[in-house]
């Protein structure tokens with residue numbers, strides 16, 4: 001039986017991006033890929049991302065996070081999930097500490113300071129974007145990651161070509177489109193996620209710039225498929241749009257599940273993401289969940 005059996009979890013969401021929060025602080029447990037897939041397979045604990053809290057690894061930080069996708073793969077960043085963790089650490093009666101309205105969380109990609117801006121909304125400092133081809137990473141050198149040589153087309157849809165590539169601690173490809181609704185993202189997403197130009201796969205976005213301060217975004221996530229929102233993709237899209245001169249450095253990014261406000265701060269080049277969180281229910285991981293997980 002998995003040592004994770006009978007652990008308490010929170011089912012949350014950030015703009016409909018389905019998040020499960022699991023607190024493994026003060027244990028030495030670690031979630032394996034098969035265990036993550038087993039947790040995702042149960043409707044009560046279904047997730048796009050599983051956010052696992054571990055004891056802090058660096059002095060001055062409040063927790064170390066491991067982030068799992070539905071398919072069991074790990075990511076260095078999850079914007080929506082990071083806001084959910086910040087809520088849990090401030091407001092959950094078991095996990096939280098009253099007054100913990102400013103935290104510093106850490107992932108394998110770096111430090112993420114968070115700040116509570118309302119009872120349920122948080123700003124996360126997602127750090128600086130990484131724009132070099134090796135940092136995203138891309139398989140071959142591209143001096144300019146604003147337009148990566150990649151094209152694809154499905155019958156009856158306009159061509160998708162020359163995405164901007166950005167890492168927010170995880171790899172993103174942002175395609176600029178006139179009409180984000182004109183594409184069958186569930187058909188095109190898996191193909192682009194696995195394109196050989198992305199050796200660590202990629203999150204794939206369709207971005208439609210509506211105004212210098214508004215972007216409409218649909219996202220196919222690496223390891224999770226279509227989600228109702230993706231915070232790191234919203235950050236990647238704003239950074240690339242600002243670099244291209246399509247928007248200013250601050251914009252509202254509208255996703256199917258709602259709006260995020262993203263700012264690429266002039267003073268230090270960090271990207272700030274602000275948005276809501278919602279608690280759906282709590283539960284206990286049933287031992288039966290792990291029967292087939294190896």
Ligand SMILES: N[C@H](CCC[C@H](N)C(=O)O)C(=O)O
Nearest residue numbers: 075078079080170230231232
């Ligand atoms: N939903 C997340 C992104 C998960 C990233 C993941 N799909 C990957 O990079 O593997 C977000 O709000 O940023």
